[in-house]
Amino acid sequence: MNSVAEPDVRYFKHGTALHRVLQEAPYIPRCSDNKTATRTRPREYAVRYPYMQINRPGLVSWLIFDLDHANSMVWEDAGLPAPNLIVRNRVSGNSHLYYAITPVCTTEAARDKPIAFMKAVYAAFSIALRADPNFHSGPVAKTPGHPWWSTEELHNSVYELGALADYVDLAVAAPWAKRVKVDDIAHSRHCLLFEYLRHYAYAIVNRERQSGNYDSFVRWLDAKAHDLNRFTQQGFAQDLPVSSLRATIRSIARWTWSNYTGSGRCKRGIMQLDPDLPLPARQSLAAERTHSERQKSTADRIRAACRLLLQRGESLTQIAIGRIAGVTRQTVATYKTLVEQARQSLKTPGTQTAVAAPADVKFATHQVPAVGVAFLQLVPLVRIDGGGGQTAVVPESGQQAEDG
Structure with a gap:
């Protein structure tokens, strides 16, 4: 061709x-x-x-x-x-x-x-x-x-x-770059490689146990090790030889595959899913819960921002709402029903409207049902500063879901 x-x-x-x-x-x-x-x-x-x-x-x-x-x-x-x-x-x-x-x-x-x-x-x-x-x-x-x-x-x-x-x-974007005290080991190429590579191994080992095998796990570590082996760019006289890379990869791979089960700091298993479920099924269920929780939190933050603006007597613009709620203008636009309900409350004082998650979210795996007013009573509360000495109480986000 x-x-x-x-x-x-x-x-x-x-x-x-x-x-x-x-x-x-x-x-x-x-x-x-x-x-x-x-x-x-x-x-x-x-x-x-x-x-x-x-x-x-x-x-x-x-x-x-x-x-x-x-x-x-x-x-x-x-x-x-x-x-x-x-x-x-x-x-x-x-x-x-x-x-x-x-x-x-x-x-x-x-x-x-x-x-x-x-x-x-x-x-x-x-x-x-x-x-x-x-x-x-x-x-x-x-x-x-x-x-x-x-x-x-x-x-x-x-x-x-x-x-x-x-x-x-x-939090899993670069786990191999965390908890490494570089200042203590900056003099040693071997120690730097070992620290970064072992945390990378911790991040992928469970995934490879589920959907790969030991050989694929080693191949991922090999690719990462060669990517990390750029010590001349960090001021060292030369990079590590291939023999040192192989020895480090082999040591980390064997121990991690045989012994590592996950960090106790992670909130895993919150959904109590059956471990015998296929990985894609557990990931799909976890994604459903995560999307639901995040959209509920966003809806309540936007509602609190609307309430604060109404108390000030200011217009409910997308930019103003987004600035107070800590979200983008585009995100506020997807919750247009919620904002319209807040505007309607101006015409009917004393009424309390429910918050509905957006029904037109594109390409989301799952849609989220309407969020009741009582949701604010079910989660921890934090305050957001709207400026001018005024604050609004909103639910604290960040609850993690099962990630499979």
Whole structure:
């Protein structure tokens, strides 16, 4: 099959995910018929090649996940939202999943926190999708729509990072980077590698016991160890030799596989699910509970923000509500029924309205039933500062669900 092919007509059709790929790509991206992508062409011509640079330098518009397994529907099994595009290898079944996100600037002038948040979301999704954690959205990926690949376009919506974060536990985004006292071991490459790699092993071992095997577990550790072995960039004279990597991997793999059962700090098993249930079933049930709890908490925060604004005599704008509730304007927009009920309370003083979760949440695995007023009495309360010396009482969020 010729590698240079006519571009898919959807690239030039407004409102499609492929059109967004074209519009957000660099003006002269890298492209080629292999992963090196050594050529550069105008983007209208680069889409004719099977591999191309998707994100612009310094701007991430797509989170792209490299699946080295044939289950391109793993996002559904893990209770994650639908990707915009699934670009699958017709022979091996391996694929790239494309998630369109509100662009995040990654230049030197960009703020650190949005970049760190994006990386945390990406790492957590990589674990849930069993994707390559070191792919980091390319920069070169399979070109959607090219005849070499089978391309499915599921939708053309753009995700907010906060919306994606609702589906994963960011605490597991980089567990291998926690609880490591780097200052105490910064002089030793072996100690640094051991500390980071063992925490990474703790994060994935239960998943590999359920859906993989010992060999796949070792392969994940091997890939991570080679990624961590960049000590020359940290001021050391040289990286660790391959023999040292192998010895550390073997030691960590054997002990973790035989002895590690999980951290007692994690609230696991809160749903008391039958351990004999298949992993996808437990993940789906856990996702259902997590989504329900988070939407209830968000609804109550928005209601408290509306109450505070009404007490001040201010307008119930999405920006004002979002600022007080600590959510984005887009999130407030999905709870438009709740805000309208608050407005109606102005016309009927003394009435107390119930809070309904949004009925038009797109691509959510489960919809959430109406949340009663009594919910505020069932959870711990915290205060949010609305400015001007006024506060509102809202439920404390953060209750974890069974994560399978």
